[in-house]
Amino acid sequence: MEKGKNIINKKVTAASLLVALGIIYGDIGTSPLYVLKAIVGDRPINEMLVYGGISCVFWTLTFQTSIKYIYLTLKADNRGEGGIFSLYALVRRYGKYLVIPTILGATTLLADGIITPPISVASAVEGLTIIKGLEHIRTVPIVVIILSVLFFFQRFGTHKVGSTFGPAMLVWFSMLSILGLVQITNHPGILKALNPAYALRLLTEYPKGFWLLGAVFLATTGAEALYSDLGHCGIRNIRITWIAVKTCLMLNYMGQAAWIISLGENSLLGRRNPFFEIMPGWFLIPGIIIATTATIIASQAMISGSYTLISEAMNLNFWPRIAVRQPTDLKGQIYIPSVNNILWAGCILMILYFQSSTHMEAAYGFSITITMLMTTFLLTHYLLYRLKWNKILVFALFLLFTTVEFSFFIANVAKIRERWMFLFFELFIFMTMYVWYYARKTNNRFIKFVDLGKYAPGITELSKDRSIPKYSTHLIYLTKANHRHEVEEKIITSIFARNPKRADVYWFVHLNRTEEPHTLEYNVTELVEDSVIKINIDVGFRIQPKTELYFKKIIQELVVNKELNLHSRPDGSTKYNTDPDFKFVVIEKFLSVENEFSLREGILLNSYFLLKRLGQSDEKAFGLDKSDVIVEQVPLVYQQITNIELKRQIKKLIP
Amino acid sequence: MEKDFSWVLHDKYFKLTNKNIEVILRNGRMVRGVIVGFFLSGDEGSDQSITKWHIVDEMDAINHGVDGLGKKKGEVIRQRDISEIHFQEDDSIMKF
Numbered sequence: 116m117e118k119g120k121n122i123i124n125k126k127v128t129a130a131s132l133l134v135a136l137g138i139i140y141g142d143i144g145t146s147p148l149y150v151l152k153a154i155v156g157d158r159p160i161n162e163m164l165v166y167g168g169i170s171c172v173f174w175t176l177t178f179q180t181s182i183k184y185i186y187l188t189l190k191a192d193n194r195g196e197g198g199i200f201s202l203y204a205l206v207r208r209y210g211k212y213l214v215i216p217t218i219l220g221a222t223t224l225l226a227d228g229i230i231t232p233p234i235s236v237a238s239a240v241e242g243l244t245i246i247k248g249l250e251h252i253r254t255v256p257i258v259v260i261i262l263s264v265l266f267f268f269q270r271f272g273t274h275k276v277g278s279t280f281g282p283a284m285l286v287w288f289s290m291l292s293i294l295g296l297v298q299i300t301n302h303p304g305i306l307k308a309l310n311p312a313y314a315l316r317l318l319t320e321y322p323k324g325f326w327l328l329g330a331v332f333l334a335t336t337g338a339e340a341l342y343s344d345l346g347h348c349g350i351r352n353i354r355i356t357w358i359a360v361k362t363c364l365m366l367n368y369m370g371q372a373a374w375i376i377s378l379g380e381n382s383l384l385g386r387r388n389p390f391f392e393i394m395p396g397w398f399l400i401p402g403i404i405i406a407t408t409a410t411i412i413a414s415q416a417m418i419s420g421s422y423t424l425i426s427e428a429m430n431l432n433f434w435p436r437i438a439v440r441q442p443t444d445l446k447g448q449i450y451i452p453s454v455n456n457i458l459w460a461g462c463i464l465m466i467l468y469f470q471s472s473t474h475m476e477a478a479y480g481f482s483i484t485i486t487m488l489m490t491t492f493l494l495t496h497y498l499l500y501r502l503k504w505n506k507i508l509v510f511a512l513f514l515l516f517t518t519v520e521f522s523f524f525i526a527n528v529a530k531i532r533e534r535w536m537f538l539f540f541e542l543f544i545f546m547t548m549y550v551w552y553y554a555r556k557t558n559n560r561f562i563k564f565v566d567l568g569k570y571a572p573g574i575t576e577l578s579k580d581r582s583i584p585k586y587s588t589h590l591i592y593l594t595k596a597n598h599r600h601e602v603e604e605k606i607i608t609s610i611f612a613r614n615p616k617r618a619d620v621y622w623f624v625h626l627n628r629t630e631e632p633h634t635l636e637y638n639v640t641e642l643v644e645d646s647v648i649k650i651n652i653d654v655g656f657r658i659q660p661k662t663e664l665y666f667k668k669i670i671q672e673l674v675v676n677k678e679l680n681l682h683s684r685p686d687g688s689t690k691y692n693t694d695p696d697f698k699f700v701v702i703e704k705f706l707s708v709e710n711e712f713s714l715r716e717g718i719l720l721n722s723y724f725l726l727k728r729l730g731q732s733d734e735k736a737f738g739l740d741k742s743d744v745i746v747e748q749v750p751l752v753y754q755q756i757t758n759i760e761l762k763r764q765i766k767k768l769i770p
Numbered sequence: 771m772e773k774d775f776s777w778v779l780h781d782k783y784f785k786l787t788n789k790n791i792e793v794i795l796r797n798g799r800m801v802r803g804v805i806v807g808f809f810l811s812g813d814e815g816s817d818q819s820i821t822k823w824h825i826v827d828e829m830d831a832i833n834h835g836v837d838g839l840g841k842k843k844g845e846v847i848r849q850r851d852i853s854e855i856h857f858q859e860d861d862s863i864m865k866f
Contacts, residue, residue, distance in 0.1 A: 211813075553812075555812070556811075556812025556813065557812060558812075559810060559811075559812040559813075560809060560810070560811065560812045560821065561809065562809065562810070563807040563808070563809055563824060563834075564807055564808055564809070564810065565806065565807045565834050566784055568784070597818065598780075600784060604807055604834050604836075607834060608834075608836075
C-alpha cells in the first residue's frame with residue numbers, strides 16, 4: 116500500500132495535477148479576494164503604495180512560498196507526508212526542546228485556521244453588494260448558512276464532491292488570470308512593480324510602510340498548507356502546479372493594481388473591492404458564484420487539514436484521545452466530530468463578531484507568522500542533521516527566513532488588538548498539548564518494567580493449575596514495553612494478585628507508534644510455546660490503531676501457519692462452546708490520594724487526568740470492542756506522602 | 771547520537787543466569803542485590819532510556835521487590851549515579 120501510494124505521488128499526469136490544484140491551493144489561491152483591498156485600505160492611492168504593494172506580494176510569494184516552502188520545506192517529507200508533526204517526527208531525536216516549537220506551531224496553525232473559512236467565504240459573498248439592487252443585502256446570514264452546511268456535511272466525507280474540486284479550482288485560476296490580464300493590457304506599466312526596488316521603497320519611505328507587511332502577509336498565509344498536504348499530492352505535482360498558480364495569482368494581483376492605479380492619484384478605494392471591480396458587469400454573478408465555490412473548497416481543505424493535524428497530534432501523544440471516524444473507505448479521510456463542532460462554533464463566532472471580511476483582515480495572519488517561524492526552526496534541524504547540509508549555508512538560510520518571518524510577525528503584532536479572543540483559544544490548545552505531552556512523560560517515568568522471562572514459568576504453572584477457575588482462553592494485556600522480554604509490573608500484579616487470572620494463552624501486545632506515517636507491521640515472540648506470547652505491532656503515526664482487529668488477524672495468520680493451536684486444550688468449558696474466547700485487560704490508572712506533589716506537578720498531573728476523563732476511554736482509543744474488555748483500575752503513586760505524624764491514642768481502661 | 775549505556779547494562783544483565791551484582795555509586799556507596807525492575811525516561815518510541823533501576827536483596831526478589839502493602843523493598847538507584855557494576859556470574863566490571 117505504501118509503495119503504491121508513493122508511485123502515485125511520483126506520477127505526474129493531467130489528473131494528478133488537477134487533484135493538486137483542488138486540494139492544496141484553496142487558501143493561497145483565494146487570497147486575491149482580500150489582499151490588495153487590505154494593502155490599500157483607506158489610504159490615498161499613489162504609485163508608491165500600489166506598485167510597492169504588488170512588489171511586496173510578488174517577493175513575499177517568491178521568498179516564502181517558492182523558496183521556503185516549495186523548494187526547501189517540501190524536501191522534508193516523512194515517507195511522503197508533510198506538515199509540522201511529520202517534520203517533528205523527523206527531527207525530534209536531535210533535541211528535546213523541539214517539542215515546544217512543534218506545539219506552538221501546531222497551536223497557531225489551528226488557531227488561524229478558524230478565521231480562514233469565514234474570511235474567504237465572507238469576501239466572496241460580499242461581492243453581492245456591488246450588484247445593483249443588492250447593495251444593502253445582509254451577507255452575514257448567507258456566510259453563516261454556507262459555513263454551517265459545509266460543517267454539517269463533513270460527517271459524510273468528501274468522496275462524492277471531491278472529484279469536482281480540481282476542475283472548480285481550474286475554473287477559478289483561469290478566471291483570476293483572464294480578469295487580471297485584461298486589466299494589465301490597459302495598464303502594462305504595472306509589470307514594473309515586479310522590481311524589488313518598489314517593495315523596498317514602500318517599506319522604507321512610505322509613511323508607516325513597514326506595518327503594511329501585515330496586509331501583504333495575507334498573500335502567503337496558505338503556504339503552510341502546501342506542506343501539510345504533501346501526502347495527498349506529492350512533491351512533483353505541487354511544484355509543477357505552483358508555477359501555474361503563482362502566475363495566475365500574480366496576473367490577478369497586477370490586474371487589480373492596474374485598475375486601482377486607473378482610479379487616479381490620491382483617490383480613495385472606499386468600500387470597493389478591486390477583486391470584483393475588475394469583473395465586467397455581466398460577469399458579476401457567475402464571478403461571485405465561482406469565487407464562493409473556490410472559498411468553500413479552501414474552507415474544506417482547512418477543515419480536513421485540522422482533522423489531520425489533531426489526528427497526528429493524538430498519535431504522537433500531543434493530544435488526548437478523542438473519537439475519530441472514517442466517513443468513507445477512502446484511505447486517510449477522517450472526520451473528528453469534536454474538532455468539527457469546535458471549528459464550526461469558532462467560525463460562526465468569527466463572522467458574527469467581525470461582521471465583514473475587512474474587519475477580519477485586521478485580525479488574520481498573526482498566528483501563521485508564528486507557525487512559519489516554528490517550521491523554519493524545525494526545518495533548520497532537518498537540513499543540518501538529516502540532510503547534513505553545510506552549517507554556514509543552513510545558518511544563512513535560517514537567518515534569511517527568520518528575518519523575513521520575524522518582520523511579518525512584528526508587522527502583524529498590531530493585529531493582537533483585534534484578535535484578543537484568539538489568545539484564549541490558542542492558550543487552550545497550547546496548554547492541552549503541553550499538559551498532555553509533559554504529564555504523559557511524567558506518568559511514563561513512574562512505570563516500572565520487569566523481566567517477563569522471570570515470570571514466564573509462574574504464568575505457565577498458573578495456566579495449568581486446574582484448582583483455579585479459568586478466567587479466559589486467551590488473556591491479552593496491552594503493554595508499553597518496547598522490548599520483547601519486558602512488561603509493566605502492574606501487569607504481573609494483575610495476573611497474580613487478588614484472584615489469579617488463569618488462561619490458556621497469555622498475550623502481551625505492544626503498539627509501537629513509529630516515526631514513519633503509514634507503517635503497519637508486527638513481530639511475534641513466544642516466551643513459552645503456545646502459552647506466553649509477546650506481539651509488537653508497529654503502527655505509523657497517521658494510522659488510527661485498531662488493536663482488536665490487528666490481534667485477530669495475527670491470530671488467524673499464526674493458526675494458518677500452524678504456529679498456534681486454538682482448540683487443542685482439553686478443558687471443561689469447551690464442552691459446550693468450542694470457540695476460544697478473548698479477553699483484553701486494560702489497566703487504567705488514577706491518581707492515588709497517597710501522592711504529595713510540587714505545585715507544577717500537581718497542576719500538570721491533575722489536568723492530565725481531567726483531560727483523560729474528558730477524552731476517549733483507553734479501550735475505545737485502542738480500537739477494542741467493549742464486550743471483550745476488562746478494565747482494571749490501578750492507583751498511581753508518584754511521590755508518597757512521607758511526613759505523617761499519626762499518634763496512637765492510648766485509652767485507659769476504666770476499672 | 772550518543773550511545774545509551776543504560777541499554778548496554780540492560781542487555782547484559784537480563785542474559786545473566788546469576789543475577790547478583792554489586793553496584794558502586796558515584797558517592798562511593800555500594801549496593802548489593804539483584805535488579806527486579808527498571809524505569810524509563812518519559813520519552814516514547816526510540817528515544818527511551820533507562821533512568822532508574824530497582825535493586826533488592828536476592829531474598830526479597832519475589833513479588834518484583836514489593837511487599838504485601840505495595841511498598842517497594844530495596845532501593846531505586848538512578849542510572850546517572852552508577853559508577854561501576856560488578857557482575858558475580860563472570861566476575862566482570864562495567865564502568866560508566
